[in-house]
Amino acid sequence: MTTKLLLLPGDGIGPETMAEVEKLVALLNEASDAGFEMETALVGGSAYDDCGKPVSDATMDLAMQADAILFGAVGGAKWDGVAYELRPEAGLLRLRKDMELFANLRPAICYPALAGSSSLKREVIEGLDILIVRELTGGVYFGEPKEIIDLGNGQKRAVDTQVYETYEIERIARAAFDLARARRGKVTSMEKRNVMKSGLYWTEVVTRIHRDEYADMQLEHMLADSGGMQLVRAPKQFDVIVTDNLFGDMLSDIAAMLTGSLGMLPSASLGAVDAKTGKRRALYEPVHGSAPDIAGQGIANPLAMIASLAMCLRYSFAMTAEAEALESAIAEGLDAGIRTVDIMRDGCRQVGTAGMGDAVRDSFRTKLTA
Ligand code: NAD
Ligand code: IPM
Ligand code: MN
Numbered sequence: 001m002t003t004k005l006l007l008l009p010g011d012g013i014g015p016e017t018m019a020e021v022e023k024l025v026a027l028l029n030e031a032s033d034a035g036f037e038m039e040t041a042l043v044g045g046s047a048y049d050d051c052g053k054p055v056s057d058a059t060m061d062l063a064m065q066a067d068a069i070l071f072g073a074v075g076g077a078k079w080d081g082v083a084y085e086l087r088p089e090a091g092l093l094r095l096r097k098d099m100e101l102f103a104n105l106r107p108a109i110c111y112p113a114l115a116g117s118s119s120l121k122r123e124v125i126e127g128l129d130i131l132i133v134r135e136l137t138g139g140v141y142f143g144e145p146k147e148i149i150d151l152g153n154g155q156k157r158a159v160d161t162q163v164y165e166t167y168e169i170e171r172i173a174r175a176a177f178d179l180a181r182a183r184r185g186k187v188t189s190m191e192k193r194n195v196m197k198s199g200l201y202w203t204e205v206v207t208r209i210h211r212d213e214y215a216d217m218q219l220e221h222m223l224a225d226s227g228g229m230q231l232v233r234a235p236k237q238f239d240v241i242v243t244d245n246l247f248g249d250m251l252s253d254i255a256a257m258l259t260g261s262l263g264m265l266p267s268a269s270l271g272a273v274d275a276k277t278g279k280r281r282a283l284y285e286p287v288h289g290s291a292p293d294i295a296g297q298g299i300a301n302p303l304a305m306i307a308s309l310a311m312c313l314r315y316s317f318a319m320t321a322e323a324e325a326l327e328s329a330i331a332e333g334l335d336a337g338i339r340t341v342d343i344m345r346d347g348c349r350q351v352g353t354a355g356m357g358d359a360v361r362d363s364f365r366t367k368l369t370a
Contacts, residue, residue, distance in 0.1 A: 002035055002037040003034070003035055003036050003317070004036075004037050004039065004066045004067045005025065005036045005037065005039070005066065005067065005068055005070060005312075006039055006040075006041065006062050006068075006069045006070070007021070007038055007039065007040040007041075007069075008040075008041055008042075008063075008069060008070070008072065008095075009040065010045075010046065010071065010073050010074040010088075010290065011045045011046055011072075011073065011076050011290045011295075012073055012074075012075065012076050012291055012292050012295035013073060013290055013291045013294065013295050014044070014071075014073040014074065014290055016296075016302070017072060017073075017286070017301075017302040017304070017305035017306075017353060018070065018072045018305060019353075019354070019357070020302040020305065020306060020353060020356070020357030020361075021302070021305050021306060021308075021309050022038065023357060024309060024326070024357075024360070025038055025309070027361055027364065027365060027368070028322065031365065031369055032322065032368060034317075034322075039062060039066075041058075041059040041062055043071070043074060043088075043091045043092070043095075044075060044088035044089075044092070044290075045074060045075065045078060045082075047088075047091060048087075048091075054074070054087065054088050054089070055090075055091035055092075055095060060098060063099060064281075067279070067316060068282050068283070068312050068316040068317070069095070069282065070283075070284050070285070070308065070309060070312060071092070071095070071283050071284065071285035072285070072286075072305065073286065073288065073289050073290040073291070074088040074089060074091055074092055075089055075289055075292075076088065076295070077292055088290075093142075095283060096137055096269060096283070097137050097142060099281045099283065100137060100271045100272065100281065101136055101137065101269035101270060101271050101282070102168065102270075102271065103133060103135075103171075103172060103175040103269070103270045103271075104134040104135070104267055104269045104270075105131060105132075105133055105134075105179070105267060105268045105311070105315075106131070106133075106248070106252040106255065106267045107129075107130070107132075107266065107267075107311075108128060108129075108130050108131075108132065108255035108258055109128065109129050109259060110125045110126060110128035110129075110258060110260070111259070111330070111334050112335070113334035113337075114259065114264070114334060116345060117260035117261065117345060118257065118258055118259065118260045119257060120258060124233075124234070124258075125235060125236075125258050127236065128235055128236055128258055128259070130236075130239065131179060131183065131239070131241070132240075132243065132248060132251055132252045132255055133172065133175055133176040133179060133240055133242045133243070134243060134247075134249065135168065135169075135242075135243070135244050135245050135248060136245060137168070137245075138163065138164055138165075138168045138244070139162055139163070139164060139198075139244045139245035140160045140161065140162040140244075140246050141245045142163075142245075143161035143162055143163035145159050145161055146159065146160050146161060147159055162196065162198045162244075162246075163198065164198045164201065164202060166205060169201070169202050169206065170205055170209055171272070172242060173189075173206045173209040173210070173242060175242075175270075176189075176240050176242035177209070177210070177213070177214040177217055180217060180239055181214075183239050183240060184239040185239070186217070186218040186239035186240065187210075187218070187219050187220075187239070187240045187241075187242055188219075188220050188227070188240070188241050189202070189206045189219065189220070189221050189222070189242050190221075190222050190224040190227040190242070190243040190251065191221075191224055191243065191244060192224050192247075193221075193223070198244070202244065206219070206221075207219070207221075224243060224247040224251070227241070227251065228250070228251060228254055231251060231254050231255060232258070252265070256287055260342075260343050261342040261343050262288040262304070262342075263286075263288055263301025263303060263304050263342045263343070264303055264307070264343070265288065265307075266285075266286055266287070266304050266305070266306075266307035266308035266310070266311050267284070267285055267286065267287050268282060268283075268308070268311040268312070268315050269283045269284070282316045284308040284309065284311050284316075285308055286305050287304060288304055297352075298352040298353050298354065299341050299352050299353060300340070300353050301342050301343065301356065302353050302356055303340075303356065306326065306330060306357070307326075309326065310323045310326040310327050310330075311323070322368070325364060325368060326360070328363075328367065329360045329361075329363035329364040330360055332363045333356065333359040333360050337349055338351055338355070338356060340352070340356050
């Protein structure tokens with residue numbers, strides 16, 4: 001039986017970083033019996049240019065049939081004038097929503113070699129290992145109504161709606177507690193219960209799930225604004241952070257900078273486990289975007305994309321040894337002083353996207369064949 005990997009490189013630096021992942025999958029196929037069958041399709045602005053939609057129905061079918069999806073990034077100034085429903089980002093949102101990828105895991109790990117690359121002091125981030133669990137298919141991203149209404153008096157009203165139903169909070173809370181159980185057993189739930197009804201209800205549901213199902217674990221509640229402050233003041237106090245779609249988006253970009261660069265943070269977007277097949281839908285993507293300011297120069301950091309492949313091996317295929325080998329190949333390159341420009345320091349060797357990919361691949365090959 002073959003395993004189908006759907007590659008959606010997207011726009012900007014997406015195709016540049018995905019090229020490195022493609023080479024790593026090819027290496028896995030050579031050096032193991034993984035048997036990954038790769039198929040590539042357009043998404044985002046490049047899909048819009050091709051077919052007038054940011055993700056075609058044919059690509060959605062491929063996504064539904066794939067065993068896992070690797071996603072690059074979408075967006076760029078070229079599509080600024082495109083209708084809201086057809087903008088590149090809408091393609092990614094449709095994939096998340098239609099595939100019901102409700103749990104977005106965004107780990108922030110500070111590699112020892114990068115402890116000096118963060119804008120924060122070394123002692124604040126050295127040894128950092130936290131996991132943000134972002135709710136991904138609900139909240140203000142998808143709530144209705146979502147519209148701009150002409151009031152007819154020269155004024156308009158723009159509306160987005162934050163909505164959470166019980167089951168959505170229950171399932172993301174369970175995902176966070178299950179993940180924390182395999183870590184340090186602590187979950188911090190972040191919301192704004194002081195101003196939002198949805199925050200109040202979020203807290204109530206998370207508290208109940210904890211009391212009824214995970215009472216042996218530690219739960220704390222934090223207002224999301226204060227949580228952002230604590231993330232840069234003393235990030236190592238956290239283990240797992242569970243939060244809604246919008247706060248999770250913002251808090252994970254903040255967490256990215258703790259690790260030295262947005263180019264370092266991978267993510268996994270997971271659906272529920274199918275009771276019949278035991279499989280779950282999954283999409284893996286870096287936290288960063290299409291980086292239009294550096295696209296086309298061959299200098300983007302591919303490590304977030306490569307670490308997303310490691311998450312894919314771990315969560316979709318239980319290839320733990322290979323995932324660990326790939327992660328340690330990333331660390332080895334960094335230890336050897338190999339750097340893309342975003343994490344460059346004095347005394348290190350600067351390489352481009354392909355140079356970084358080569359370094360990881362050489363080290364990964366050695367580990368796979370050892
Ligand atoms: P961005 O993440 O693309 O870039 C922010 C900054 O980080 C830029 O200076 C960029 O050069 C740098 N950066 C990002 N990734 C990097 C990497 N791998 N290596 C080196 N430097 C890197 O965010 P933005 O500029 O706010 O958004 C640009 C476009 O990307 C927008 O259209 C936005 O909607 C889209 N976006 C897409 C995704 C996604 O596809 N998942 C995520 C975020 C933003
Ligand atoms: C992310 C991105 C997306 C989001 C955009 C591109 C839709 O910022 O994955 O973090 O807001 O979720
Ligand atoms: Mn984001």
